[in-house]
Amino acid sequence: MSGVKFKVVHYINQFFGQIGGEDKADVGFSKKEGPVGPGMMIESLFDGWADVVATVICGDNYFTRDVEGNARKFIEMIKDYEPDLVIAGPAFEAGRYGVSCGAVCNAVTEELKIPAITGMYAENPGVDLSRGNAFIIKTGNSARNMSKDLSKMIRLALDILERRSADSFLTSDGIGSPEEYEYFPRGIIQNVLSDRTAAERAVGILLKKIRREEYKSELTLPRFDDIPSPAPILDPAKCAIAVVSDGGLCSKGNDAGLSGRGNAVWTTYPIEDFFSEDKGKEDYEVVHTGYFSVDVLDDVNRLVPIDVLKELVNEGKIGSIYPLYLCTSGNATVAKKCQVMGEGMARKLSEDGVDAVILTST
């Protein structure tokens, strides 16, 4: 560390800012030079390494009425201090305070590109709502153990400030693990070096599992919602059927901007035009890096079976084909984003009176 002290800005709510309790929760922003309330303890825990140069105080109700706007306002209020670090809270179990602290920290990390640390109890809704680049230290549910919780925050702060320019393995930023520093994982996955090879770790876990000893899987699988199948359609001859595919079949040029992997975009194409018989291989492109697309480009009906559907309409076996083909590329997209796309598609289809959907994948 250099001889120059680090500059810290602290965010707290009206209660810890000594303005008042719930009755003062509507009070707006105010700013004081130097530490206030828990800021005193923060400064003493830094033990000469850092000064709390300013404290920003805001009422919980006021802040949460416009979380994003107020986080931006906070940035405007503090950027002239050129701080090295922002600390918010800790918010313990207080929900609105937690959401405010999380928003402040995320905005600071993204816009000022400096680290930001807050602290919350596991059940604070702020933990899930503000999970991002900010560090949220796991604290108790009340200010009873304030000094212990603050020490955890300062310990991480010093570690981050020390390592900011350090070189480290792979793309890791060199910051200690969530277990070591007791923070909630930020939703960032990084490659690091283990002390053992994957093979050694695998043998270790397998032997424990066989001996029925306790072992720790390196990944715990998520539990997905159990979605019951809808009731079958009774008379296809009266139904409008839509076709949705995640095979990434687009018009040449990919004007909707799908990505071949980790895609989060879906689009629609009018079927009459898109599957017109005048079209050839050169009019299409497959935006998907997960499969070999030559067979689809040879005949797009192999992925989206419009030819067969048209025959079925002519034979009167199905009512009609919904006139739009819904298109996306499904390849290594995280489940949450898939869910958002799925909801969007379902809303569109349901609003347009579609009775049933054929989903084709690769």
Place this chain on the structure above:
Amino acid sequence: MKLQIEHFRIESVRWSSASRLEGRTLFLDIEELKNHILEDERIQSVEIKIYRLGDKARIVNIMDVIQPRCVVGDEGVDFPGFIGPICLAGSGRRKSLQGLAVIVTNPGTNRKYSAFLDMDGKCAELSKYGKTINLCIAPVGHADVPETEFEFAVRRAGFKTAVYLAKCAGDPAPDDTEVFDLDLPSVSKEKSSLPRIAYYYQLYSPQHDHRGISDPCFYGTDISYLLPTIVHPNEVLDGGIVGHSTVRSLDTYTIQNHGVIKELFRGHGKEFIFSGMVCGVANMEPLQRKRKAMMASSLLKNVLGVDGVILTKIHGGMPHVDVAMVSEESEKLGIKTVVFVQPLVSQGSLAATSLFSSEMVDAIIVVGATQEKIEIRFSPKEIFGGTEGTHLFTPDPFTQRASDELIVTEEFLIAGVHDHTGGARVIAKEY
């Protein structure tokens, strides 16, 4: 089956008029080696260079990396089915050069993905091949040789070079000898209180086949439709199974030094009984997947009779499903399983990156996120295996060139960083 690998440590390589090993210096007659490669009529010319750590060189269009090895005596054939006649691999004496690797490039490739390596900077720091002396070959084909045909020729040139180099070692005493001695029939009869452990090796996925043609990687043939098969682990270590033609964190060198297989040899007879292995592939169709998962788990249970199995997978998303199904079917039969996975994205929680969901698959090893983005700043003075204009893959847009000072890439495209056989210490963690 007993395989004895004698290691010779190589610390420098020099050109000479007669190829030989003196101490730890390998003297090489480059003309003799070139002529040896040019015996293949499909190859018109070949460039050969040696690079080591610190050289300002970028090696591109890498198709394979191979450890120099050769047969000693009359037991066995070098890379059977690839450059030698069909013959069972895995028994006999072998010479192996340590600290030296053959890097095989194909300057004329049309493949969208191929690996690269810098001999200095971040790449060299991350890659195990940043630490080896690398003899690199770049064969150029005659104009009338079809693309796939020439790829086979390039792969063969690599194996022939690896054997040629090992043969230079002559007959001094090795620096170190490894013995892989496992008599599976007697192991299966042995009464022991130790648990019996097997290995399930998913060794191919046809999903990335170039122009729909599978790469030969099993005794000279392709195996996209392979039914689960029992092989002896020594066959894997001894060139019966080689890398496919895009590296993707699984080249021949890595397979010759297979992480899980070597680890299972290490603990055999002490902590557990290494009771054999099953090879399988990832499948494109659900029915095949189900059929082969059933067969693989049955081989593990009813033929090998094991208590536990470690399952590894090949690069890619879809192969997760196959390996998880083999695990699930095995658990149903009472076999404890540990499964390797690779997160495909670098955002979210590890749980959210999983591509399967099964309560039975409850012991998972997270090898590195092979597709983690990485920025490489390096100004190569020399580009081998391509030209300054050679494309280096980047997701979008595909405009990066080999001579660019800043390369944004994904780690699986750098040879020697990740290792699907479990030999590397990389782990992906949540932060």
